[in-house]
Amino acid sequence: MAMSTPSSPRGGRRPRGALEREILTCLAAADGPLTPSQVLVSLNGDLAYTTVMTTLSRLHDKGVLRRELVGRAYTYSLTADPEGAHSIAVAQRMRRLLETGGDRAGVLAHFIADLAPEDEQLLVDLIEDSRPAGRRDDDESPLTGPGAGHP
């Protein structure tokens, strides 16, 4: 396995593969290809530049990322387009699986599911309250207005 299981100053160690998954979700969320420094910035900079660069080029070697030379830097994007036909087909298949009562068997673990109406206000208040604590961490997107501005 690779040499890097970087730990963040405020957090614990990342498990194996965690950084790779974070980078992949970062690229999947981005509007276009990103340079290593853009990835580093969006990961909140608790990592070394070389770590990010090494991981990106390793993912490229595995064929997961597409690499293009733009100016003097490489930019990286996912080989498999998250909005592509394959991804949509997979999404549909998964939804069918979920809708046929899979959760009754207790096999799936959702991060979130549909809320009870009375919980909504509670969560809105909670976001308001936690605003100061969140500031030092990440402020790249607004705290409210879920999904705003996305196609």
Added chain:
Amino acid sequence: MIWLPMWLPLAANAVLAATGPTLVRVLPPRVGVRLLPTAMVVVAAGTGAVLASLGFLALALVPAVAAVGDWSPIALRATRPGPVPMEVAAGVAMLVLLGSAVRQILRAGHFLVRTHSACRSLGTHTYGLVVIADDVPDAYALPTLPGHLPGQAASGIGGRIVVSTALLRLLTAGERRVVLAHETAHLIGHHHLYVQLADLAAAANPLLRATARRVRLAVERDADEAAAAEVGDRRLVARTLARAGLARAAASPLRPDSGVALAATDTFVAQRAMALLSPAPRPRRILAAGLVLLVGVALLGTAAAAHQIDDNLDNAERAPAATASY
């Protein structure tokens, strides 16, 4: 008096049914997730064994059965744990519960196989991550059966983490890390197995249903605490939950026609967020030790009951060998 141990598993069952939901809530999720499903299965199995023994004592009174075992019905009637109708009822109850448990096993097995084949058909994945195009913010962990999956070794987490593009776009990098760490904790901690065990125990013993429901909450809490430990910030995890939960509510307004599915996917978002804003859970070693003791009592009681029934049947044997030796 000699029948006393026989009632221990039933007593343990009653105690667990009464205290289980509270125990799951009070114990640290990491401990609760592992300890309670195990305790539930042992206690439910012990109760089933006692019911089966009682049923068998009644069955042994049937002349044809008594003939096979060469038992004397008169001797059998002499010492009994209770009235015969009660024993018959226990036997019938045991059969019904056993049927329910078997159905639960088949249902879970069937779904696990389907999940496994869905995982295989997901095809492209890296490090267990699958990003799907979906307008509904969603993230879940799909466990796979051990082995037989190409690329499984590369993921190293025993399953797939599925995340929708809508959720990824909504969250900051720190929040995305929370979601990934949460789902990874589910897979690495084999949470689905514990949920399955709890559901199985509840199927075999309906008194444990409320506890099984709380185990699902404990599983989510455990994954939340693992994520908090990884990112080093409990408030960030709470905020991620709140934002993702609200976004999902906005994207998919409650549909009354799918009420069953909604109830089944209750993930206690608000409760979990509140728990993360409270101090980290305390160890509660005495409570955990008490639960282990309860399991021990149930096990001992089951063993003693089996022994007692065996003795009883031995004594009732007409003992032709012994008479012949004279």
